[in-house]
Amino acid sequence: MYRILEKKVLGPQVTKMVIDAPAVAKKAEPGQFIIFRIDEKGERVPLTIADYDREAGTVTIIFQIVGKTTTQLNELNAGDSLLDFVGPLGTASHFDENVKKVAVIGGGLGTAIAYPQAKKLFHMGKEVDAIIGFRNKDLIILEDEMRQNSTNLFVVTDDGSNGNQGFVTDALKKQIEAGANYDLVIAIGPLIMMKFVCQLTKQYGIKTIVSMNPVMIDGTGMCGGCRVTVGGKTKFACVDGPDFDGHEVDFDEAMRRQQMYKTEEAESLRDHKCRLEGMANNG
Amino acid sequence: MAKNMAKEKVKMPELDPNVRNKNFEEVAQGYTEAMALEEAARCLNCKNKPCVSGCPVNVRIPEFIEKAAAGDFIGAYEIIKTTNALPAVCGRVCPQETQCEQKCVRGIKGEPVGIGRLERFCADYAMQHGYKQNTDVTKNGKKVAIVGSGPAGLSCAGTLARMGYDVTIFEAFHVAGGVLQYGIPQFRLPKELVKAEIDGLKELGVKIETNMVIGKVDTIDELKEMGYEAIFIGTGAGLPKFMGIPGENLNGVYSANEFLTRINLMKAYKFPEFDTPMKHYKKVAVIGGGNVAMDAARCAKRLGAEKVYIVYRRGEEEMPARNEEIHHAKEEGIEFHLLTAPLEVVGDENGWVTGLKNIKMELGEPDASGRRRPVQIPGSEYIMDVDAVVVAIGQSPNPLIKSVTPDLKTQPWGGIVAEEPSGKTSIEGVYAGGDAVTGAATVILAMGAGKNAAAAIDEYLQNK
């Protein structure tokens, strides 16, 4: 069992938890992820390692409440335990020493996944421009953490409710045109956002790394459910990734594959909510 | 007891094909005591024991059957257990027709003795009668690590634990058992049974640490630093192969591993009681002709598919699956498209599978292996109307451990290089066996390899 040591609500749909998992903490690197299972009947769900503390033996996860499992996870509190917590999985992000200036882009919850990368690059002494975007100001997460781990921080909202209207691609373009000479762009967020960032950076010839989050089961290269097409070849995101060269990724295919279990996921969540309401009504 | 000279085996009671193809209950129901006695009486107790040489772990077949024939099923079980750690499993899944039973003299005129069925009966009998194994072992204080909890790892662990070693198994998944858990379906090998066998190992003092992906958490070197004096790698052959034909990444195309893992390990057949989903497809094509393909096809049927097809490029004789599984699959309504090779998975504009484009084959000249090579018949292409495709054309060893253990020698195709029969690898104190060494093979071969490695590890540590 893996105990939840700390829980913090970061936003309306986003929660952070610190988990007691020494074996994972010992080896974790930015770019890697874990897979957890809440109980005997649970699904295996992947989450990025948002932070880790080797000494304390803890791993931090930040998750968005989107479906049954994340809803259920959010119902747990400090002191409760998860049945399974396996990792670190995936290939750690590899940063070229020669890179000097990087734009780290986080779209919505992708910010949580981009955060450890920004932190690592910043601590390596790179110049880091962090560009994070949200639908509106209430959904902004990790602003302070990002500020502490970047040279410049730009926060944009789709609706302009934080006073800075635009998409992350607009902000990125502005910086590039203003002469920011990025050697590397790291873009993490919804597939559609990563696709557009890549279209933009391709025009400027800036190498771009994206993080792919396909449906996964084992996370060790055993099922092939997580396959993505990169440079015309099939790759398993859980072992070959999750980071890939964004200019090589087939985003349209990835978006189609993401839809695979839509109907079943909705059924599972509905079921869970009904049970909860049933319990509330009876209790 | 008088010999039973019947030409045929005592029939195995089975669930009706049209009932069982809608549920996940065990198909072959097992002998009753009377049936077991009757079948045991067919064994001639041959002096030269040809059957024994057909069994990879040399189960003392005539001896155990003699006990069984006398009604001493526990005694029979104990004899089996001296060479086979998982009789309840082997009795169910061994390809007996190419192993022990192939060598049985009764097979010359009629059917061989139902050795597997008797083995299964004795094991089930012992379990049902609360058989308690002797767990008195004198510990020698030496620590051995086993990576992977499939049949190879389990049998290595069990053998070493009995010798007094302090054994810890590290398993990547959240449950132990390897393919016995995630691959072979419930209706062929009930998971309760696998769990009971593993509990038996725990009683012997074997520790099992799940959720430990060796290579990602600790490496082989680190296990040594942690005080494990010898290590056995039994990580299996879990890397799925795809065909490389167009359309393989469409929605609705699965590797057999994913399909079976969702259903067996994650219990998607009980969705939404269990959280992992599986789509209920209407028409499913399964590509391949091995046990894995038969299992995937029979699972697809049980999930409610109206049509399930096996697509295999050679003929029925060449199919590597056990005869019993081919027979069961046919009874359950699986349709076989033999001498047929897939060319392309066809999809709609939203990326969902709508069909499988196949071409018919005919047998041409014999190839290097002596088998007549299938060649395409030009112009025979057709589209099979399906909404899902399961690719079951084989698995290879997972490169994960190798990738962080450069000193570990592997074959170009990924198999770990290990000496026969000791399982000794290129690294001192590190042994390997099972599918990780041979590529996808059988439960009993993996168990044999685990057992042999245990003996070699014992010798190594005694002399160290």
Ligand SMILES: Cc1cc2nc3c(=O)[nH]c(=O)nc-3n(C[C@H](O)[C@H](O)[C@H](O)COP(=O)(O)OP(=O)(O)OC[C@H]3O[C@@H](n4cnc5c(N)ncnc54)[C@H](O)[C@@H]3O)c2cc1C
């Ligand atoms: C390597 C990796 C790292 C990830 N890191 C994080 C993380 O740090 N924080 C976080 O909140 N989420 C992360 N995810 C996504 C997370 O795994 C999914 O949100 C989770 O599976 C949802 O489970 P659920 O049961 O709550 O919802 P489900 O019922 O499974 O799904 C609900 C909705 O989410 C969509 N969805 C399902 N799976 C994914 C997915 N893999 N990616 C995007 N959308 C999906 C579905 O289409 C559906 O609309 C990561 C995924 C991967 C593969």
Ligand SMILES: Cc1cc2nc3c(=O)[nH]c(=O)nc-3n(C[C@H](O)[C@H](O)[C@H](O)COP(=O)(O)OP(=O)(O)OC[C@H]3O[C@@H](n4cnc5c(N)ncnc54)[C@H](O)[C@@H]3O)c2cc1C
């Ligand atoms: C669907 C299917 C049906 C089959 N049917 C039959 C049959 O009827 N009869 C028969 O004899 N054989 C059958 N086989 C083959 C048989 O199951 C295998 O040959 C046998 O299980 C191999 O045993 P193993 O111990 O080598 O590996 P596995 O059973 O594959 O076990 C390996 C274990 O190692 C774990 N592992 C892998 N990497 C790591 C790591 N890095 N760290 C920790 N753990 C790790 C895996 O999770 C797994 O649990 C079938 C196989 C399949 C897939």
Ligand code: SF4
């Ligand atoms: S272990 Fe398998 S091969 Fe050996 S006797 Fe039993 S069924 Fe036959």
Ligand code: SF4
């Ligand atoms: S060969 Fe057949 S009949 Fe002879 S001992 Fe073995 S099982 Fe019995």
Ligand code: FES
């Ligand atoms: S999640 Fe199974 S291979 Fe990647």
